[in-house]
Amino acid sequence: AQRVTQPEKLLSVFKGAPVELKCNYSYSGSPELFWYVQYSRQRLQLLLRHISRESIKGFTADLNKGETSFHLKKPFAQEEDSAMYYCALSGWGGSNYKLTFGKGTLLTVNP
Amino acid sequence: EAGVTQFPSHSVIEKGQTVTLRCDPISGHDNLYWYRRVMGKEIKFLLHFVKESKQDESGMPNNRFLAERTGGTYSTLKVQPAELEDSGVYFCASSQINSPLHFGNGTRLTVT
Numbered sequence: 252a253q254r255v256t257q258p259e260k261l262l263s264v265f266k267g268a269p270v271e272l273k274c275n276y277s278y279s280g281s282p283e284l285f286w287y288v289q290y291s292r293q294r295l296q297l298l299l300r301h302i303s304r305e306s307i308k309g310f311t312a313d314l315n316k317g318e319t320s321f322h323l324k325k326p327f328a329q330e331e332d333s334a335m336y337y338c339a340l341s342g343w344g345g346s347n348y349k350l351t352f353g354k355g356t357l358l359t360v361n362p
Numbered sequence: 363e364a365g366v367t368q369f370p371s372h373s374v375i376e377k378g379q380t381v382t383l384r385c386d387p388i389s390g391h392d393n394l395y396w397y398r399r400v401m402g403k404e405i406k407f408l409l410h411f412v413k414e415s416k417q418d419e420s421g422m423p424n425n426r427f428l429a430e431r432t433g434g435t436y437s438t439l440k441v442q443p444a445e446l447e448d449s450g451v452y453f454c455a456s457s458q459i460n461s462p463l464h465f466g467n468g469t470r471l472t473v474t
Contacts (some may be wrong), residue, residue, distance in 0.1 A: 295465040352405040
C-alpha cells in the first residue's frame with residue numbers, strides 16, 4: 252500500500268531561519284512526488300514536483316530513494332511562507348491523478 | 363484563465379438529507395477529479411473522470427455517493443442520504459493529460 256507520512260503537524264520558525272518540512276513515503280515502484288501548498292483562504296496549489304528539479308519561491312526538494320524521503324527545504328524562511336504544506340505521491344507516468352497525500356504540516360513563520 | 367470553481371463553498375445539512383456539490387473545471391480540461399478531506403485525516407482520492415466517463419471510482423466510500431459529469435463539462439457529486447461521517451471538505455480538481463492538477467477552493471460539508 253502506498254503511504255505518505257509527514258511527521259510534523261505544526262512547525263514554527265523565525266523569519267530568516269532555515270526550514271525543512273519532512274516527508275517520507277512508501278510505494279512499491281517508482282513514484283512521482285509532489286509538494287502542494289495551501290495559503291490562508293486560498294486553494295490548494297502545486298508548489299513543486301520532483302521530476303521538474305526546480306526551485307519555486309526559494310523552496311527545493313530532493314527525492315532520496317534510499318531513505319524514501321522528499322523533504323522540502325528553504326534556506327531563509329519568509330513570513331509569506333506561512334501556509335499548510337502537503338506532500339503527495341502518485342504512480343509514475345500517466346496515473347498522476349490519483350494522489351496519495353500526507354496529513355500536512357502547518358508552517359508558521361514568525362517575524 | 364478562470365480556475366476550478368466549486369459551489370457551494372459551505373453546506374450544512376441534517377443527517378438523512380441530500381446534498382449536491384458542483385464543480386466547474388478549467389475550460390479544456392478533460393480530466394476531472396474529486397477528493398475529500400475528513401477532519402483529522404488525509405486528503406483522499408474519490409474518483410476521476412475523463413470527459414464524461416468515469417475512469418476510476420475506486421475511492422468512492424459507498425453507494426450513497428453518486429458523481430456525474432454530463433456532457434463532459436461540469437460535474438456534480440451527490441450524497442444521499444448524508445451521514446455524520448460524510449462531513450469534511452470536498453475538493454474538485456481538473457487537468458490536461460499528464461499535467462499537474464488544479465484544485466478548486468473546496469466545499470465544506472457539515473452534516474448535523
